[in-house]
Amino acid sequence: MSRMTIVSAPGKVLLTGGYLVLDPTYTGLVIATSSRFYSVIRTRPATSHSTGGKITVKAPQFNNATWEYTVSTQDGDDVTVQPIDSSSGKNKFVEIALQKTLALIQALKGQSQADSLIDPGSNLEIVIVGDNDFYSQRQALEALSLPATMSSLDRLEPFAPQNTTLAAVHKTGLGSSAALITSLVTALLQHFGLSPDVDLVHNMAQYVHCLAQGKVGSGFDVCSAVKGSQVYRRFDEQVLRTLMDKTEVTGQEILDTVQPSPTWTTQTTPIALPPLVRLVLADVDAGSDTPSFVGKVLKWRKDNPAAAQDRDSYRIAIKSIMKGQAVASESSVDHVSQALHELRGSLQNVRRAMKMMGQANDVPIEPDEQTRLLDACLRIPGVIGGGVPGAGGYDAIYLLIADPDDGPTEGLDNSVISEVEAIWQGWKELSVCPLSSRADAGALKMVQNLEEVKGLKKAVETAFS
Ligand SMILES: Nc1ncnc2c1ncn2[C@@H]1O[C@H](COP(=O)(O)OP(=O)(O)O)[C@@H](O)[C@H]1O
Ligand SMILES: C[C@@](O)(CCOP(=O)(O)OP(=O)(O)O)CC(=O)O
Numbered sequence: 001m002s003r004m005t006i007v008s009a010p011g012k013v014l015l016t017g018g019y020l021v022l023d024p025t026y027t028g029l030v031i032a033t034s035s036r037f038y039s040v041i042r043t044r045p046a047t048s049h050s051t052g053g054k055i056t057v058k059a060p061q062f063n064n065a066t067w068e069y070t071v072s073t074q075d076g077d078d079v080t081v082q083p084i085d086s087s088s089g090k091n092k093f094v095e096i097a098l099q100k101t102l103a104l105i106q107a108l109k110g111q112s113q114a115d116s117l118i119d120p121g122s123n124l125e126i127v128i129v130g131d132n133d134f135y136s137q138r139q140a141l142e143a144l145s146l147p148a149t150m151s152s153l154d155r156l157e158p159f160a161p162q163n164t165t166l167a168a169v170h171k172t173g174l175g176s177s178a179a180l181i182t183s184l185v186t187a188l189l190q191h192f193g194l195s196p197d198v199d200l201v202h203n204m205a206q207y208v209h210c211l212a213q214g215k216v217g218s219g220f221d222v223c224s225a226v227k228g229s230q231v232y233r234r235f236d237e238q239v240l241r242t243l244m245d246k247t248e249v250t251g252q253e254i255l256d257t258v259q260p261s262p263t264w265t266t267q268t269t270p271i272a273l274p275p276l277v278r279l280v281l282a283d284v285d286a287g288s289d290t291p292s293f294v295g296k297v298l299k300w301r302k303d304n305p306a307a308a309q310d311r312d313s314y315r316i317a318i319k320s321i322m323k324g325q326a327v328a329s330e331s332s333v334d335h336v337s338q339a340l341h342e343l344r345g346s347l348q349n350v351r352r353a354m355k356m357m358g359q360a361n362d363v364p365i366e367p368d369e370q371t372r373l374l375d376a377c378l379r380i381p382g383v384i385g386g387g388v389p390g391a392g393g394y395d396a397i398y399l400l401i402a403d404p405d406d407g408p409t410e411g412l413d414n415s416v417i418s419e420v421e422a423i424w425q426g427w428k429e430l431s432v433c434p435l436s437s438r439a440d441a442g443a444l445k446m447v448q449n450l451e452e453v454k455g456l457k458k459a460v461e462t463a464f465s
Contacts, residue, residue, distance in 0.1 A: 004042040006447035006456075007187035009225040010440055011035045011134060011174030013281065013398055014390040016350045017232075018365075019297050019357070021218045024234050024265065028220045031279055032228040034440040035133035037179035038453065039187040040460050041126050043119075055081070055124040057094050060463035061135075061159055062166045064088045069098060071118045078251050079106050079117055091166070093177050093212040094128070094184070100208050100254060101188040107251030108194055117192070126187075127463045128180060129159040129456070133437040136170040136283050141433070149421050153436040158455025172283040172435060173395045178221035181209045186444055199260035201444070202226040207240055207258055216240055223268060228443035233267035272441055274339070277384060278403035279439040280417065282424055283396050284370065285431040290393030293363040300361045340384055340402075347385030347400070354392055365392035369429050373397060376423055382416035394430075 010032040014021070017028025046052035053072065059065035068084040081099040083090060102117060109117075118124055132140075137153060140160060146152035162169050182205040189196055205226060210216045216237040223232050243249055243257050273279060351366060351374070358365030366374075366388045374386050377399055386399035401416045424432040450457035
């Protein structure tokens with residue numbers, strides 16, 4: 001039996017802090033999801049028709065998604081990973097993860113073992129799969145004539161083939177590349193016998209993700225893939241600048257940069273949703289892809305320093321916060337209702353501010369169609385709050401709903417959810433398809449056996465065979 005390593009990392013939903021979290025002055029509230037990515041690695045002896053020293057990576061949910069690489073280590077040199085041309089084209093994220101992580105592993109192991117990274121008599125096989133929620137399941141449900149409900153989603157095969165290419169797939173915004181990079185980097189380290197400090201894993205995944213994206217983002221997605229739900233404050237981007245700007249870097253330089261140190265100023269405060277509050281998500285389709293608004297919003301912020309900001313909206317925000325406080329001090333309602341009431345108010349303020357920011361920039365951060373949808377959902381008793389996650393746009397909505405019965409026992413399962421689903425199903429202006437993902441405390445984790453995760457064995461074995 002060949003040695004197998006399985007590592008999984010969760011997706012994310014940024015509830016608050018969109019755009020602001022790019023600035024280390026502010027924090028972002030990010031919830032890790034039950035939907036996860038899995039990187040599975042095994043070493044196989046080379047056969048008569050395959051020379052050794054190769055890495056094959058497969059993403060079996062997609063058409064044309066097999067990438068092959070040759071790995072070489074020459075005396076005293078850093079390991080190199082060369083893609084072999086194929087009809088699948090390049091996968092920059094996977095290639096950079098392999099190249100940089102193997103270089104790091106070489107540096108961590110020391111030169112004495114540098115030549116034996118991948119034994120010339122064997123090959124490395126990697127399978128990458130993501131839970132269905134990372135990709136829109138609207139068409140899969142239609143093809144099976146199933147209504148767009150959560151119970152229909154449960155009937156789909158886990159890790160279902162998407163019948164399209166990675167480039168063409170409709171993503172739902174749960175952060176596939178961050179979960180993929182985090183699970184793959186960690187699986188490689190583990191497979192080569194290293195169990196490094198979680199902060200080193202985090203820093204390395206941030207570096208690889210930034211390099212693959214071609215920019216230093218805020219990194220909340222990678223951090224939550226490593227550490228789970230949290231209030232996130234970003235690292236100073238200077239920490240990666242030198243490595244990012246260099247065309248050639250050695251494993252030792254990578255190690256020197258990603259080694260945990262005070263220069264990494266990331267701050268992570270673990271959090272969880274309040275008890276009996278459930279996160280529900282829907283993927284929203286308006287028939288077009290939402291372009292990135294980040295460049296426009298950041299320029300607007302630079303051109304409009306704080307002193308010039310809209311005084312009226314500031315006053316509205318302050319007044320509503322004060323009203324919340326007044327209710328709090330006078331009312332005899334218990335502190336839980338009070339806290340939920342404040343939560344609702346805060347989330348509404350965030351929504352309002354995001355909407356205004358979009359209007360000021362002429363970009364649809366909370367488009368009017370989403371505003372109408374969210375307002376309709378918020379009128380349902382038991383819906384505590386909601387909004388557009390992350391950068392907004394025509395991508396998704398989230399709601400926090402009261403979920404008094406999280407199990408099936410009392411048969412409530414659950415009237416708030418049913419009402420929300422009814423609104424979504426009947427919504428004409430936008431196509432609204434629920435996601436099955438929930439909030440999950442889980443962070444990065446090792447999976448011992450393929451059998452532990454429903455459908456993983458089949459997905460992986462079909463790909464490996
Ligand atoms: N299942 C997968 N297998 C291999 N690579 C993947 C997979 N899913 C995503 N990727 C990589 O991540 C890239 C998508 O990254 P990006 O557009 O930043 O998406 P996201 O916003 O979901 O993080 C793809 O082009 C591909 O390189
Ligand atoms: C604007 C942002 O602050 C939040 C973007 O959040 P999303 O959750 O929309 O992220 P993607 O996975 O890139 O689609 C940019 C950032 O923090 O990097």
